[in-house]
Amino acid sequence: MLAQHDAILFGAIGDPSVPDKVTVHELLLPMRRRYDQYVNLRPAYLFAGVPCPLVGKAPGAIDMLVYRENTEGEYAPVGGNLYPATDSEVAIQTSVFTRRGCERILRAAFDAARKRPRKTLTSVTKSNALVYGMGLWDQAYEAVRKDYPDVKSNSLLVDACAMDFVRRPEAFDVVVASNLFGDILTDLSAAVTGSIGLASSANINPTKQFPSMFEPVHGSAPDIAGKGIANPLAAVLSAALMLDHLGLTAGAAAVRAAVAEVLGGGKVKTPDLGGTATTSQMGDAVVAAIG
Numbered sequence: 090m091l092a093q094h095d096a097i098l099f100g101a102i103g104d105p106s107v108p109d110k111v112t113v114h115e116l117l118l119p120m121r122r123r124y125d126q127y128v129n130l131r132p133a134y135l136f137a138g139v140p141c142p143l144v145g146k147a148p149g150a151i152d153m154l155v156y157r158e159n160t161e162g163e164y165a166p167v168g169g170n171l172y173p174a175t176d177s178e179v180a181i182q183t184s185v186f187t188r189r190g191c192e193r194i195l196r197a198a199f200d201a202a203r204k205r206p207r208k209t210l211t212s213v214t215k216s217n218a219l220v221y222g223m224g225l226w227d228q229a230y231e232a233v234r235k236d237y238p239d240v241k242s243n244s245l246l247v248d249a250c251a252m253d254f255v256r257r258p259e260a261f262d263v264v265v266a267s268n269l270f271g272d273i274l275t276d277l278s279a280a281v282t283g284s285i286g287l288a289s290s291a292n293i294n295p296t297k298q299f300p301s302m303f304e305p306v307h308g309s310a311p312d313i314a315g316k317g318i319a320n321p322l323a324a325v326l327s328a329a330l331m332l333d334h335l336g337l338t339a340g341a342a343a344v345r346a347a348v349a350e351v352l353g354g355g356k357v358k359t360p361d362l363g364g365t366a367t368t369s370q371m372g373d374a375v376v377a378a379i380g
Contacts, residue, residue, distance in 0.1 A: 096331050098304075101304070101309040102116070103309040126293055127159050129290060130330065131275040131289070133151060134153075136283070137149075139362060141283055142281060143258070151281060153261040153278060155264045155278060158266070158268050159194075163184045165185035167183040168181045184222045186221075186223070186267075188229055191225060192229045192232070194265060195265055199242070202237070202242075203239060207241075209241045209262035209263065210237075210240055211261055211264045212230045213247050213270050215248075222267075250270075275290075286320030286322060289323050305323030320368070320371065325375055326345065346378075348378075351375050
């Protein structure tokens with residue numbers, strides 16, 4: 090059914106009564122793989138009016154795009170259990186890195202960096218410990234960067250990258266990382282820009298042979314379900330990414346401008362931003378700003 094469409098706008102799902110492995114491994118990850126949505130794009134931007142947990146960061150100072158490899162790496166469904174539920178139980182989880190997979194996400198990130206004012210890219214690695222998988226990632230990075238002499242690029246170990254996401258996040262422009270590293274780092278980038286309630290994402294098949302999928306980074310937050318206080322802006326900003334993908338750039342810009350206007354005004358804030366507004370009140374304010 091999904092394959093008939095150009096794009097998928099995916100709400101946060103999950104319930105305590107359903108194991109995470111069902112929602113993640115039987116729905117979310119199969120969508121990404123079946124439709125070859127190998128580009129996971131997660132912007133992180135510090136909007137005016139949003140309190141930043143880091144001291145002295147001005148609005149717009151944090152402005153990064155994180156490109157996460159989305160179909161292989163550490164989340165490849167390769168492994169198993171031997172002697173389950175015994176003292177001898179063995180668990181094997183195998184990461185899968187291919188040159189094709191590494192190169193195409195790196196190229197997507199370099200292409201994005203080339204279009205941005207700073208033209209800067211950081212490749213995230215851990216090849217000093219993961220010598221085979223991340224070693225291949227580094228080899229692919231060195232090969233691809235030669236085709237982008239106009240982009241200033243560097244390679245950074247993931248632990249140093251995490252430290253600098255907190256210490257000096259304004260230094261980053263475009264970041265490209267493996268499936269696991271990108272997942273963890275983007276939750277951190279959402280935190281330093283004020284709230285995971287603002288974190289949008291796109292799962293893109295650049296060829297458009299299959300539909301791409303757009304979703305908020307956050308989960309379903311069952312602890313506040315039914316209270317009407319969830320921040321809808323991550324979903325709204327994900328819809329803006331969808332409009333960009335579909336070539337409706339003016340609409341995407343209007344949505345983002347409306348979100349910036351509402352946040353900058355500071356009158357309507359959901360609890361995660363220090364306010365008391367409901368989900369509907371925040372949504373209505375964005376609609377009014379577009380109008």
